[in-house]
Amino acid sequence: xAQKKQPVKEVKLPPKLETTTEEAILKLQDRIEKGKKLxxxxxxxxxxxxxxxxEKRKWSEYNLELLNRLFDNSSIADEYSQAxxxxxxxxxxYSFQDVVNDYREYVEVKLTKLxxxxxxxxxxxxxxRIVRTVTSNRIEGKIQTSDVFIxxxxxxxxxxxxxxxxxxxxxxxxxxHEQPNGGKTIIEKFEEYSGSVNFAVILMTxxxxxxxxxxxxxxxxxxRQNVIFELGYxxxxxxxxxxxxxxxxxxxxxxxxxxxxxxxxxSTGAWRxxxxxxxxxxxxxxxxxxx
Numbered sequence: 650x651a652q653k654k655q656p657v658k659e660v661k662l663p664p665k666l667e668t669t670t671e672e673a674i675l676k677l678q679d680r681i682e683k684g685k686k687l688x689x690x691x692x693x694x695x696x697x698x699x700x701x702x703x704e705k706r707k708w709s710e711y712n713l714e715l716l717n718r719l720f721d722n723s724s725i726a727d728e729y730s731q732a733x734x735x736x737x738x739x740x741x742x743y744s745f746q747d748v749v750n751d752y753r754e755y756v757e758v759k760l761t762k763l764x765x766x767x768x769x770x771x772x773x774x775x776x777x778r779i780v781r782t783v784t785s786n787r788i789e790g791k792i793q794t795s796d797v798f799i800x801x802x803x804x805x806x807x808x809x810x811x812x813x814x815x816x817x818x819x820x821x822x823x824x825x826h827e828q829p830n831g832g833k834t835i836i837e838k839f840e841e842y843s844g845s846v847n848f849a850v851i852l853m854t855x856x857x858x859x860x861x862x863x864x865x866x867x868x869x870x871x872x873r874q875n876v877i878f879e880l881g882y883x884x885x886x887x888x889x890x891x892x893x894x895x896x897x898x899x900x901x902x903x904x905x906x907x908x909x910x911x912x913x914x915x916s917t918g919a920w921r922x923x924x925x926x927x928x929x930x931x932x933x934x935x936x937x938x939x940x
Contacts, residue, residue: 664720665776670937671926673719677767678919680712684760692749701752709759716766721776725766733758771938797928798823798846800880802873804854804897807914811850811895814921817939818928839879848931849883850924851876853896853911869901877903884909893927895920 666673687705692698716726736755797820801808812822828842843849855870880903883892894911896902902911912923921940929935 662722663773664722664724665774666719666770667721667776668719669775670770670773671922671929673770674767674919674922675926676715676719677763677770678917680708680715681760681763681767681917683708684756684763687756688753688760692752695745698745698749698752705752705756709755712759712763720773729759729762729766732762771940794845794847795819795821796823796846797821798825798843798849798883799852800849800876800883801852802854802856802876804852804856807852807854807895807897811852811924814924814940815850818925818933818935820928820933843883843886847887848891848893848928848933849879849887851880851883851892851894853880853894853900853902855897855900859901870897870899871901872896880909890927891931893924895924 687701687708690697690701692701713726713730716729717723720726733755736751736758797815799808799811799815799822801824808824812824815822823842823846825839825842828838830838833841853872853876856873856876857871858868859871860866860868880892880894889909892909894909895914896911897914910927912920914920918940922937925935925937925940
């Protein structure tokens, strides 16, 4: 008698990214931030609860669709879909607070899963990896120097953090005060060492306070004057796409520099990926795994 064949279990291959790693990072970072906002909602009446539930559903449905599109198979999306599937299955009467608690638990579980996926992005390969060759100023579209100029104020921590990140990318961070003077004036030294670079990172940190004359109540943190001057210098020298300004929260952004990329140095570290993306876009060979 013929034996009944056992059903063949489908084996899913490890997922690959349908997009670039940096694009996936930015998209998931945005969804995580939106989830955190849902958790911070103060839900104290039925009307707010109903609106929160609607926003929760829209947020989670978008997340699921996004994960299906980011990866070449459904394993990651399935993992997200199953998270929190147990929430809400309680027999008996449900109080208002019970529903609020379920809402928060659901968002927390989904958010934790998104953060877990986010943390794994650096080890998930891109399906269509584009390898760029960068030779060691720009001729026929190729970068010929690894020098990247760092413009900074008094925030030593930010300066060192950016310099270490550039070094991980096998780039050479140029910090003016660390270079030999050679009998030159400050402006001569600046002109010499800025001449070899193809990219500049501007650090806008809250080193000064500024306000209109007689309006002390309008005082705002500002970057130092030399930082703003050098920002304009490099825009003129390198063009806007080869200049990236990183700023600390609360620092006033100059209104005259529309079109320049200003990236907040957020506590989550997403700025690192955005800076890496800008470097890649102008031709540097950046390994995202080094972040």
